[in-house]
Amino acid sequence: MLIRLVKQVVPCLITFVLGYNLSQLLAVSDKPLHPPPKSPILHAISPHSTIELLIVIISSPANVQERRTIRSTWLDVAGPIKKRTKSYFVIGTNNLESKVSRELDLEQSAHNDLLLLPIEDSYKQLTNKVLETFIYVNASVKFNYLLKCDDDTFVDLATLVKELENQPYNPQLYWGFFDGRAPVFTTGKWAEPQYKLCDKYLPYALGGGYIVAHGLVEYIANNAHLLLQYNSEDASVGAWLAPVKVDRKHDVRFDTEWKSRGCQNKFVVTHKQSPGEMKLKWKRLQRSGLICDGVETKVRLSYNYDWSKPPSQCCVREDHSLP
Numbered sequence: 001m002l003i004r005l006v007k008q009v010v011p012c013l014i015t016f017v018l019g020y021n022l023s024q025l026l027a028v029s030d031k032p033l034h035p036p037p038k039s040p041i042l043h044a045i046s047p048h049s050t051i052e053l054l055i056v057i058i059s060s061p062a063n064v065q066e067r068r069t070i071r072s073t074w075l076d077v078a079g080p081i082k083k084r085t086k087s088y089f090v091i092g093t094n095n096l097e098s099k100v101s102r103e104l105d106l107e108q109s110a111h112n113d114l115l116l117l118p119i120e121d122s123y124k125q126l127t128n129k130v131l132e133t134f135i136y137v138n139a140s141v142k143f144n145y146l147l148k149c150d151d152d153t154f155v156d157l158a159t160l161v162k163e164l165e166n167q168p169y170n171p172q173l174y175w176g177f178f179d180g181r182a183p184v185f186t187t188g189k190w191a192e193p194q195y196k197l198c199d200k201y202l203p204y205a206l207g208g209g210y211i212v213a214h215g216l217v218e219y220i221a222n223n224a225h226l227l228l229q230y231n232s233e234d235a236s237v238g239a240w241l242a243p244v245k246v247d248r249k250h251d252v253r254f255d256t257e258w259k260s261r262g263c264q265n266k267f268v269v270t271h272k273q274s275p276g277e278m279k280l281k282w283k284r285l286q287r288s289g290l291i292c293d294g295v296e297t298k299v300r301l302s303y304n305y306d307w308s309k310p311p312s313q314c315c316v317r318e319d320h321s322l323p
Contacts, residue, residue, distance in 0.1 A: 053161050054143035055087040056133050059151040061100050066151040069275035073282035074155050081158050089114050090133050092121030127233040138221035146217050149209035154270045154278045171215040172247040176205030177254035180311030195230050203311055204238020208256030208271025250305035252322050262297040264323035265290040
């Protein structure tokens with residue numbers, strides 16, 4: 001009797017259990033195992049941020065005169081522009097002599113515009129310095145665009161800010177003077193042992209001065225732990241932004257190469273300037289609105305970047321009409 005009952009009940013019980021489990025499996029089979037990933041490019045905090053342009057100026061502990069000159073020249077813009085900008089001089093502080101550290105503390109007390117990073121201030125750390133700067137400002141400052149430049153760069157700040165404000169906010173903007181055929185060196189001071197992508201650097205904006213939108217800074221900061229750091233900081237930024245949606249804007253008014261192309265009134269960013277040259281340009285700009293004021297010079301040709309051609313053929317210097 002008992003055996004007959006077991007034979008009748010057990011198959012039904014097994015069928016019920018298997019059927020219930022199968023129904024549960026089928027019920028969840030159309031659900032993703034993981035939530036879909038978010039877009040890697042995030043929107044700006046606000047297209048109407050009070051800081052239109054955040055300026056980060058890569059400096060060195062000893063470059064006191066350069067910082068003093070920049071504060072008294074191109075950063076000393078009129079009120080409306082000044083209210084729409086914020087600036088930092090970026091300096092590494094690890095292993096500094098106590099005297100230098102004290103002097104930096106005094107400078108910070110007087111101006112409150114130093115971004116003091118706990119890293120070694122050296123050429124080998126330059127890429128990391130830029131990356132750490134992006135991480136800091138992304139977490140600490142609300143801004144629409146970021147201008148990265150050096151402490152030997154002169155900037156027509158009023159022109160840049162007005163142009164940015166007069167166009168719709170562009171969360172993918174990467175604006176500067178681009179190069180796509182720069183060779184990757186394998187030996188010497190500029191050697192890049194980690195750069196395996198190509199025998200030439202991927203297109204990048206030259207580091208004397210370039211502008212990136214907040215969304216791109218945020219992307220780099222949020223993925224910093226995954227990014228390879230190459231010796232060339234500007235080429236590193238170009239490589240980091242290579243696989244994402246970026247609006248690369250090549251502008252001949254950015255004189256940002258390793259050597260200045262001369263003095264042209266159309267220049268909005270000019271690299272390789274001494275404190276004396278900055279003071280002269282600022283004096284002319286204040287007097288006439290022109291940084292060269294009738295004394296334009298050209299020591300080497302510029303080029304328009306041809307995006308329709310391979311990077312190795314991008315940049316031909318043949319147009320004498322370009323600034």
